[in-house]
Amino acid sequence: MLIGHYGPAFIIKAIDKRVPLWGLFIAVQVPDIIWGILILLGVEKANIDSTLISNPLDLSYMPYSHGLISTLCYSLVIVGLLSFLPYCRKHKEVAWWIGAAVFSHWLLDFLSHRPDLPVWGNTMKIGLGLWNYPTWAVVIEVGIYVIGAVWYALAVHGFKRRAGLLFWGFIIVSVVASSFRGEAMSPSSASLVAVSALVFYAVATTIIYIIEQNEREPY
Ligand SMILES: [Zn+2]
Structure with missing residues (x-):
């Protein structure tokens, strides 16, 4: 899951506008x-296995990044660190929302991944395997993302100047790109997937930062 993870980010921001969307x-x-x-x-x-459905990555060993216990630890450590910031001291829920956003990643991965998410270390691997049903995988991922985006846009009463165009343009392009990702993606290596993902996250966060400065009704 890629853009689907942004669904909870939009929803949290829509519910509590004090939480910065770029941070989410x-x-x-x-x-x-x-x-x-x-x-x-x-x-x-991780290896590339083009026979796999929806996502050609065979995620054979990821105990640190995607373990259930390790992800819970990241969430709690991030809540703890953010709690030192004056802004989070003033608005205590903000750090917890950010922590919940971190953990939402694991929950959505649990829904979509094949059993490759370890509970602890590299053992007890679980995953509900939505990826094995490629049409449903796309429908559910895009659904979570679009519902979140629309909810957020309504909560901030739209955007000033051309930021609305940038926002909806970004949503449409990312939905189209991710709908065709399954068929079009035949990367040569896991490193290439890693670099493309990191670049995409940086670009998406930058765009959202610009959009967030142009909300009509920010907190
Ligand atoms: Zn993941």
């Missing part, structure tokens, strides 16, 4: 950001 965009991808870095460092392992 980073938070919901924390396990994948760690995965990308650890794949490039050779610590975690």
Whole structure:
């Protein structure tokens, strides 16, 4: 799952406008950001297997980035660190929302992945395997994303100047790109997937930061 992870980010921002959306965009991808870095460092392992449905990555070893217990730890550590910030001291729920956003990544991965998510270490691998049903995988991922995006846009009463065009353009392009990802994706290596994912997260977060400065009714 890629853009689907941004669904919870939009929904949290719509519910509590004090939480910065750009921060939520980073938070919901924390396990994948760690995965990308650890794949490039050779610590975690993945291979390309083009016979796999929906996602050609055979995620054979990712105990640090995608373990259930390790993801829970990242969430709690991030809540703890953010709690030192004056803004989070003033608005205590903000750190917890960000922590929840980090953990939402694991829950959505649990829904979509084949059993490759370890509970602890590299053992007890679980996953409900929505990827084995490619049409439903796309429908559910795009659905979560679009519902979140529309909810957020309504909550902030739209955007000033051309930011609305940028927002809806970004949503449409990312939906189209991710709908065809399954068929079109035949990467030559897991490192290439890691680099592309990290670049996409950086670009998406930058775009959302610009959009967030142009909400009509920010907090
Ligand atoms: Zn993931």
